[in-house]
Amino acid sequence: MNLESSLEILNRQRTELWRQLNALGDFRQGTLASQYRKCGKPGCHCAEDGDVGHGPRWVVTRSVGRKTRSQSIPAAAVEATQAEVAEYHRFRALTRELTEVSSRICEERLKHGAPETPEKRGRWSKRSKPRRSRN
Numbered sequence: 001m002n003l004e005s006s007l008e009i010l011n012r013q014r015t016e017l018w019r020q021l022n023a024l025g026d027f028r029q030g031t032l033a034s035q036y037r038k039c040g041k042p043g044c045h046c047a048e049d050g051d052v053g054h055g056p057r058w059v060v061t062r063s064v065g066r067k068t069r070s071q072s073i074p075a076a077a078v079e080a081t082q083a084e085v086a087e088y089h090r091f092r093a094l095t096r097e098l099t100e101v102s103s104r105i106c107e108e109r110l111k112h113g114a115p116e117t118p119e120k121r122g123r124w125s126k127r128s129k130p131r132r133s134r135n
Helices: 003-022 075-111
Strands: 031-037 054-064 067-073
Touching: 003 075, 031 075, 054 075, 067 075
Parallel strands: none
Antiparallel strands: 031 054, 054 067
16 A cells, blocks of 8 residues: 555544544543442441442542542432543543554654655755854
């Protein structure tokens, strides 16, 4: 395959990935999980063997820096939060794919001795004379 056709294919793929990224809705990083807890009162149903406890309590957990952050989610917002987390995973997959396609475009251009990007051709020309120092 020649440079033009392979670059055209890769550029179409890149354009399609940008379109998909642009169409993403709101997203939320993290993991949504339900939690159950035992209150510790001896007469409560949760104190019985085999009882899961009180709940579910919904929590989104994510890593920020080196710390884990958790946020409680109301039961009414669980479905929307699941969709937001799924959209985040879609965002991550698209950006990985975009990175791969962009790297392949750069490799093709290097392999065939083409300029790095067509937009930058001629933007920075080499100086015909070196600059003189101001000593």
